[in-house]
Structure formats: C-alpha cells, structure tokens
Amino acid sequence: MTGDLLHVTLLSIFVSVSATLLASAMAVPLGTIMGLRKFRGREVIRTVTYTLYGFPPVVAGLLIYLLISSQGPLGSLDLLFTPTAMILAQMVLVFPIVTGLTMSSVSQVAEDVKETAMTLGADRWQTAKTVLNEARIGVISAIMIGFGRAIAEVGAVIIVGGNIKWHTRVLTTAIVLETRRGNFEYALMLGVVLLSVALFIFFILKRYQEKGVKM
Amino acid sequence: MNNEVAMRAKGICKGFDGKSVLEDLSVSVSHGELLAIIGPSGVGKTTLLRILNGLLEPDKGKVYFMKEPLGFEHDCDLEARRRMALLSQKPYPLMKNVWDNVAYPLRLRDQKEIDKKVSDALEHVSLLETADRKASTLSSGELQRMAFARATVFEPEILLLDEFTAHLDPYNISVLEDAVDWYLKEKNAAIVMVTHNLFQAERISSSTAFLFDGEIIERDRTEKIFNEPEDERTEAFVSGEMVF
Numbered sequence: 001m002t003g004d005l006l007h008v009t010l011l012s013i014f015v016s017v018s019a020t021l022l023a024s025a026m027a028v029p030l031g032t033i034m035g036l037r038k039f040r041g042r043e044v045i046r047t048v049t050y051t052l053y054g055f056p057p058v059v060a061g062l063l064i065y066l067l068i069s070s071q072g073p074l075g076s077l078d079l080l081f082t083p084t085a086m087i088l089a090q091m092v093l094v095f096p097i098v099t100g101l102t103m104s105s106v107s108q109v110a111e112d113v114k115e116t117a118m119t120l121g122a123d124r125w126q127t128a129k130t131v132l133n134e135a136r137i138g139v140i141s142a143i144m145i146g147f148g149r150a151i152a153e154v155g156a157v158i159i160v161g162g163n164i165k166w167h168t169r170v171l172t173t174a175i176v177l178e179t180r181r182g183n184f185e186y187a188l189m190l191g192v193v194l195l196s197v198a199l200f201i202f203f204i205l206k207r208y209q210e211k212g213v214k215m
Numbered sequence: 216m217n218n219e220v221a222m223r224a225k226g227i228c229k230g231f232d233g234k235s236v237l238e239d240l241s242v243s244v245s246h247g248e249l250l251a252i253i254g255p256s257g258v259g260k261t262t263l264l265r266i267l268n269g270l271l272e273p274d275k276g277k278v279y280f281m282k283e284p285l286g287f288e289h290d291c292d293l294e295a296r297r298r299m300a301l302l303s304q305k306p307y308p309l310m311k312n313v314w315d316n317v318a319y320p321l322r323l324r325d326q327k328e329i330d331k332k333v334s335d336a337l338e339h340v341s342l343l344e345t346a347d348r349k350a351s352t353l354s355s356g357e358l359q360r361m362a363f364a365r366a367t368v369f370e371p372e373i374l375l376l377d378e379f380t381a382h383l384d385p386y387n388i389s390v391l392e393d394a395v396d397w398y399l400k401e402k403n404a405a406i407v408m409v410t411h412n413l414f415q416a417e418r419i420s421s422s423t424a425f426l427f428d429g430e431i432i433e434r435d436r437t438e439k440i441f442n443e444p445e446d447e448r449t450e451a452f453v454s455g456e457m458v459f
Contacts, residue, residue: 121297
C-alpha cells in the first residue's frame with residue numbers, strides 16, 4: 001500500500017509539474033507579447049482565452065484521446081494510456097489560464113515599465129524582461145493557478161490515462177477509485193496528500209514571486 | 216569646453232485626434248545649456264519632450280541628435296537613446312530597492328564599477344542612507360531624487376526634465392535643483408526642462424523658450440525673456456497677465 005501511494009503521489013507531481021512547466025514555457029512568452037503589443041484581433045484572442053478558462057476537462061480529454069488513439073492523426077506515436085498523454089491533456093487546460101492571466105498582469109504595468117526601461121536605455125529584449133519581472137507577482141500567481149487546475153484534474157487524465165495501476169494512476173484518479181470501492185478513509189487520506197503536494201509546490205513558487213529576478 | 220548643438224528639432228508637427236498640438240516647431244539645445252520651455256498647461260510641452268526623447272513620432276519634422284537624425288518609437292536608435300535620459304513628473308519605481316533601481320541602467324549597459332557610480336549618484340541627491348530601502352516605500356520627494364540619480368548615473372549627454380519638481384516640498388526642490396546645476400556644470404550636459412513654474416525657470420535655466428499655440432514664440436537668454444521680452448504674448452505670460 002505504501003509503495004503504491006508513493007508511486008501515485010510521485011506520478012501526480014511529475015505529470016502536473018511537467019504539464020504546468022511545458023504549458024507555461026509557451027503561455028508566459030505568448031501572454032507577455034499579448035500584454036505588451038497592441039495589434040488587430042487582440043481583444044478577440046483575449047476573449048477566446050478567457051472563455052477557455054472554463055474548458056471542460058472531459059472535453060479536453062476527449063480531444064486528446066481522438067488525437068492519439070490508434071485511429072487518430074498521432075496514433076502511430078502510441079501515446080494513449082501513458083503519462084505523456086496525461087501531460088498533454090493537462091497542458092490543454094493549463095495553457096489558456098497561464099496565457100490569459102500573464103497577459104492581464106503584463107498589460108497592467110506595461111506602459112509605465114516599458115517607458116521607464118526605454119528611457120533608461122533598455123533594448124527590446126531587456127524591456128520585455130523588465131516588464132515580465134515587474135509583473136512577476138501576477139505571472140507566478142498565473143502559474144500557481146495553472147498548477148492548481150492541473151493537480152486537481154480528474155476527467156481528462158482518466159480518459160487518456162486509463163487509471164492503470166503502477167502506470168497511469170495519479171492521486172485524483174485513485175481517489176475516484178477508492179471512493180467507488182467504499183474505502184473512504186483511504187480516499188480521504190489521498191485527498192490530504194493531494195493538498196499537501198499542492199501546498200508544497202505553491203510554497204516554492206511563492207518564494208520566486210517575492211524574490212524576482214536580478215537585472 | 217564643447218558648446219556645440221547637442222540636439223535640434225526641425226519643423227516638428229504633431230496632432231492628436233485631428234487637433235494640432237505642435238506646428239512647424241524648431242528648437243535646439245547646446246552642451247552646457249539648460250533650456251527651460253515654459254508655457255501654459257496643455258500647450259504641448261510634454262509632447263515636445265517625448266518627441267525629443269524618441270518616445271513619440273512627430274507627424275512631420277525631424278529631430279537631430281548630435282547632428283544625426285533620430286528614429287522614433289521602436290525604430291529609435293538604441294545608441295542614441297543610451298546617451299540621453301528623460302525624468303518624468305511621476306517616475307516609476309521598479310520593484311527593487313533604491314540601490315538596484317539606480318544600478319539598473321548600468322546593468323543594462325554591462326558597465327563596470329557599478330558600486331562606485333551608484334554610490335556617487337545617490338550621494339548627489341542625499342539618498343545614500345536609503346539605499347537598502349524598497350523604492351516603493353519612498354516619499355514622493357525621495358522617489359524623484361532616486362529617479363534623478365537613476366537617470367544620471369550613466370552620464371547621459373542630454374537630460375530631459377518634465378515638470379520634475381511639481382508638487383514637491385521646498386527641501387526636495389532645492390536638493391533636485393542643486394543636483395541639476397551640478398550635473399550641468401560637471402558633465403557639460405545639454406538639459407531641456409519643461410515647466411510651468413516660472414520662478415524655477417528663472418532660477419536655474421540659462422535660456423528660456425516660450426511655447427504657445429504650437430510654436431516657440433520667443434527664445435532667448437532667461438534674463439532677457441523675464442525682464443525684456445520682445446513679444447507681447449511672452450510678456451503677458453511671464454508677468455502672469457495672460458488669462459487662459
């Protein structure tokens with residue numbers, strides 16, 4: 001039982017941290033550009049992004065399932081019922097949240113910071129870096145919320161992961177299983193572990209939020 | 216000492232939403248000169264300063280920085296921008312302590328001897344003792360003094376001041392004016408100061424230009440502008456008789 005719990009916990013952390021990091025690696029630069037630049041269609045993209053905050057996890061799971069199932073366009077990669085598939089599904093859910101919240105945080109400080117950086121001699125790259133650093137409280141909060149969405153997610157990972165013991169079972173899918181079996185105490189204990197994991201990751205992110213980047 | 220023209224704006228026109236603000240305006244500033252641009256509120260003083268800094272593109276006309284034409288907004292030449300600074304009325308404190316705020320422009324340029332330069336810059340505005348404080352905790356006077364140190368630590372040849380002591384108390388005004396005077400003489404800089412504080416213009420500038428109706432009505436030595444203006448509109452403005 002203990003080995004099982006450890007595996008489920010570590011896999012949960014691996015899947016959700018990977019999904020959050022990979023989605024944020026794309027979402028933070030995109031959100032920064034969208035917050036900094038004014039271009040035609042920005043409002044439409046903003047509205048679509050905000051709408052996707054509420055993207056149903058089961059639909060995300062279904063889309064990824066159709067994409068990677070043996071009949072799907074990526075079927076040859078053999079990803080179905082693997083942790084990689086679960087990471088992909090969580091990325092779909094995390095990406096719009098981190099993009100949208102980064103965009104809002106950056107646009108709040110963009111004008112003042114951009115002008116300050118430019119008048120002090122920053123080039124475009126240095127200006128973007130300065131803006132991002134000034135918006136870091138909001139950006140790290142965006143990543144925290146994205147991680148929260150990922151670690152608490154069950155619908156999508158059960159569709160593309162299959163809840164296979166020692167292979168794709170994570171804390172949330174294990175809670176579902178144990179509840180169905182009537183093992184409520186064990187299910188509750190898994191819930192406490194899940195919250196502890198979230199608390200630990202948030203604690204690490206909070207430190208970055210306070211420190212910022214020296215430049 | 217080099218007294219050549221450092222910056223020249225020629226035939227500048229700028230309007231917003233169909234309303235003309237600056238019309239065929241030409242002005243220049245030389246090394247070792249502190250040019251005050253005075254005029255009523257809303258006459259385009261800040262707009263002119265932002266054009267001179269390359270932050271805003273004029274509808275017509277050119278700005279020459281050390282005889283070379285200046286690009287604007289994203290096309291503004293980085294090399295040129297790194298040789299001038301703009302100090303605004305409400306400076307933005309970066310989320311760092313005072314020391315790192317002042318070191319910021321030096322780090323952008325990968326400069327050496329950062330510690331000595333930052334320490335000197337802070338000392339000139341009597342802020343050395345606040346170096347470790349978060350910039351966001353400074354009073355408005357201290358913040359403006361920090362912003363002055365940050366704008367001059369990399370020794371720009373051209374310094375643009377936009378109502379830089381507005382709403383400050385006499386002590387902070389005095390510290391900042393002394394710092395400007397020191398910078399002008401020590402670095403032989405070219406300084407353009409936009410203000411509607413006529414006493415300040417008379418007190419610290421070497422020349423003054425009166426901006427009205429989108430153009431420079433009169434420009435001369437400060438003493439002459441305030442005591443023997445040639446244009447009746449200038450006379451009405453400096454004597455406080457002009458009603459808006």
